[in-house]
Amino acid sequence: MENINLSLDIRQDIRTVFKDKRVFSLEYLPESIIYRDKEIRAISPYFISALRGDPLYHTWVFGASGIGKTLCMKSLGASFNDKALKMGINAKYIRISCRNQDVYSVRPTATKVLRNLAMNLSYNISEIKRNWGSDMYVEYIINCLCKRKLKIILVLDDIHLLSVKDINTLLGIFSRIHDLDIEDTRDIDIGVIAVTNKPFLPDELTRDVKSTFGRRIINFLPYNAVQLQDILSERALAGYKPDTCGCGVVAKCAAVGAQEDGDARTAITYLRVAGEIADENNKNKITEEDVDIAEDLIEVEQVTEVLRAQPRHTKILMAGIFAAQKKNKDEYSKINTTVVFKYYELICLRLGYKSLTQRRVSTIISELDELGIVCATTISKGRYGKTREIVPTFSGKAKEKINLQFLQDIGISDQEMDQLSIQI
Ligand SMILES: Nc1ncnc2c1ncn2[C@@H]1O[C@H](COP(=O)(O)OP(=O)(O)OP(=O)(O)O)[C@@H](O)[C@H]1O
Ligand SMILES: [Mg+2]
Structure with a gap:
């Protein structure tokens, strides 16, 4: 009996902006389908x-x-x-x-x-x-x-x-x-x-x-921002408690979805994560800043999920790309394959793995490009042949978080990476 009372108390104590969180799940079927x-x-x-x-x-x-x-x-x-x-x-x-x-x-x-x-x-x-x-x-x-x-x-x-x-x-x-x-x-x-x-x-x-x-x-044609806003308003009404989610929040999530080729799924995910952030901070109203935080969080989640599923050498190579960019200090700076390969070899040595050939590493870079994790552009260096310039596709803020989680995953610390960088 005591246990039951305890769980009831806990429920009352938890402050949440959600009325029904299932509304934001992938399986949820909305009552009406608009614009279709x-x-x-x-x-x-x-x-x-x-x-x-x-x-x-x-x-x-x-x-x-x-x-x-x-x-x-x-x-x-x-x-x-x-x-x-x-x-x-x-x-x-x-x-x-x-x-x-x-x-x-x-x-x-x-x-x-x-x-x-x-x-x-x-x-x-x-x-x-x-x-x-x-x-x-x-x-x-x-x-x-x-x-x-x-x-x-x-x-x-x-x-x-x-x-x-x-x-x-x-x-x-x-x-x-x-x-x-x-x-x-x-x-x-x-x-x-x-x-x-x-x-x-x-x-x-x-x-x-x-x-x-x-x-x-x-x-099927993509939704525009106005259509997404109407779709999201219905979701917010069904999923959030009254007065917890304003028009500004809905409009901001709709704008993100519109940028992503009219993707309602992405827009709904932003709406849900923004609510979760408001809950985490014990707030009774979701703000536009919560959507900004959601944006970073979702990006980090998406990229780490893809990277986590990659083979060991892909992860090591990615660590090399992060390190080379960090040394350059400029968030958007491009780095070439030769530098990345040097970092890759050093990390392999430090972790005790035999490094792959430069040709194989080049294929891995193409795979990362296909996954949308980096953008690798081939540039001609005249009589010195060709090289590829590499830039991660995600934003600077997300990059730091991804880097740290990622280094932990391959078993090397941020400080050790900094020391390796000195050798290059
Ligand atoms: N007109 C709409 N009204 C309400 N919700 C919508 C509408 N269109 C899409 N959604 C919601 O957006 C999300 C994505 O929709 P859906 O899964 O049907 O996309 P899809 O076109 O099948 O995408 P994919 O090609 O990735 O499978 C779902 O949660 C769905 O309920
Ligand atoms: Mg589908």
């Missing part, structure tokens, strides 16, 4: 065909990150499943994210998507074996559909995360199910909606897949 009428009108016929018993057809859905593609699919899919149930129609919407299909591995594959679909359709998942190949899953899926005389609208979300070969395989299978020699496929159908933020993806597919899948396209 045109896109929803364009997608609806794909769902309506299934309710009418018409043949299903496929489409691509294109649009930048965080602009409501998944949200619209989930919302349309839920109301479709509801309607189909009420009308007694054997049709189902299934969304498979090509992002996380398996908690044990990071790389998505066509086989995992097929396994996921099989699990989704099965009434007895113990029949599905982990070691099946794609063919077995396809056979199982078709059998499930045939037994239930089922038509499905299959949303393959973030399909670009699969390899082009796997996309060819999947779209090839799904757009040719009536040609498969498995069972009588008259009563079944699959309509695929392939969602991606890579508009040139279809060009990379085989001619056969392009022709069977078709070239229908629905485009």
Whole structure:
């Protein structure tokens, strides 16, 4: 009894600006979707065909990150499943994210998507074996559909995360199910909606897949700052207590989202983190300064998350880049590959690792450039050949925090780094 009282007291003591924090989570479905009428009108016929018993057809859905593609699919899919149930129609919407299909591995594959679909359709998942190949899953899926005389609208979300070969395989299978020699496929159908933020993806597919899948396209346009402001205002109203989050805060978060290609996800993250900062400081109102602090914090989190997942030598090289820049003292100064390599070799020596060749290090720099962690520009030095100038892409304030966390990760102190710098 004592414990219960204690926990109640604690709850009362905690001051928070949040009314309902779930409102800011990725899974949250807002009550209304604003500024997406045109896109929803364009997608609806794909769902309506299934309710009418018409043949299903496929489409691509294109649009930048965080602009409501998944949200619209989930919302349309839920109301479709509801309607189909009420009308007694054997049709189902299934969304498979090509992002996380398996908690044990990071790389998505066509086989995992097929396994996921099989699990989704099965009434007895113990029949599905982990070691099946794609063919077995396809056979199982078709059998499930045939037994239930089922038509499905299959949303393959973030399909670009699969390899082009796997996309060819999947779209090839799904757009040719009536040609498969498995069972009588008259009563079944699959309509695929392939969602991606890579508009040139279809060009990379085989001619056969392009022709069977078709070239229908629905485009989602990025939100502008005003639209983002309205989306955020609704979130703030649902997630924050009255009078804790003013228009200035919402406008500032919307401006950040607008800068990031109209990304509502980023804007919502800023709104949430700003609230968490206000809570940490025991304030009863979020301020625009909290958004500024959120900006640094989010940048640090994003970069450290990416760097933490990198192999040891990439981390050491990154430490070399930080150190070389620190010695230059200018936040935006560029450093060349030769200097970075010298630092890299010294840190390897200090930590007792055999350093990689300069050629391999050069590849790692390109990888860091691809990850958006550094910007590496090739410059010609005339008859002295070419070199690359490197600058980290994140701001000065974030850089210090990232550097410190990062040095801790590879096991070298800031002071030791300073001593190494003297040798260069
Ligand atoms: N019109 C809107 N109204 C309310 N919330 C929205 C709207 N558009 C997007 N959001 C919210 O923004 C976030 C990102 O949206 P969503 O996940 O649908 O983006 P996406 O286009 O699928 O991005 P990605 O390509 O990265 O998967 C979600 O939290 C979603 O609820
Ligand atoms: Mg999405």
